[in-house]
Amino acid sequence: MKKLKFILFLVIALPLFPVFGQNPKCRVENLKMEIDQDNLLLTYDLTGIRTEEPVEVHLFFRDRDYRFFRPRNLTPDPGSRVSPGMNNTITWNVAEDIRFFPADITPVLITGDPYEYKFGCGPAASLASLAIPGLGQYMVTDTRDHIIKPYMVTIMAYGLIFLGYDAYQDRYRDDPYLTNEGGIWKMGDWNYKYFTNDAEYLVSLGLAVWLADIIYVAVKGQQNKLLHKGMIRTLPAR
8 A cells, every 4th residue: 555655656757847947037938020221120029937037038040950049139139138028019120130031030039048048858858758748848849838738747647547457457248158059158358447459459549648748849859959969059158
């Protein structure tokens, strides 16, 4: 019983531990951009999580190949300190920096020191999901906006596997009987707890949820690695 309680504690508590170390002090939300003649206007909300103190805000743009560009002609100036609040704006004079505006670039707005900024763990975080389904998601992304929370993945994967095991344990055959040919014993039909081949389907589905989580974390972790490398290349050496 003590061993079972300890396992249940790990299943519930371990996915929560990384949360306290992964969230930044401020969070950028509702980032939007629009073109206004030669300028690009970005609006965003800055939500203070652990502080209301102003923080540095740095704007980058990246393309599909994770190549970063850092605009210079910004209002307010690059790296200006901004207090948490709604409807903050950044104006970029595009014509002063580049000749034309590419259609495939995406704004990346980060808070704090860009040299120390982390997009999240790399693909190695998939090892955490290999140990406990859902755990790696806390390490590679901000999970607060997820509809399906990582702990739900944990409960879903383990729950389906447990139900499958439980169904297998309760599976039994009817009493044997004689066939019509006479004299030959035949084993009785299987009786399933939920539905035909319930144990196989439930365990397979639980393992599929687990595997999907591992793949998601590995892909997201690789994206984080490419994002970090791309941004660091744009920063001057200290």
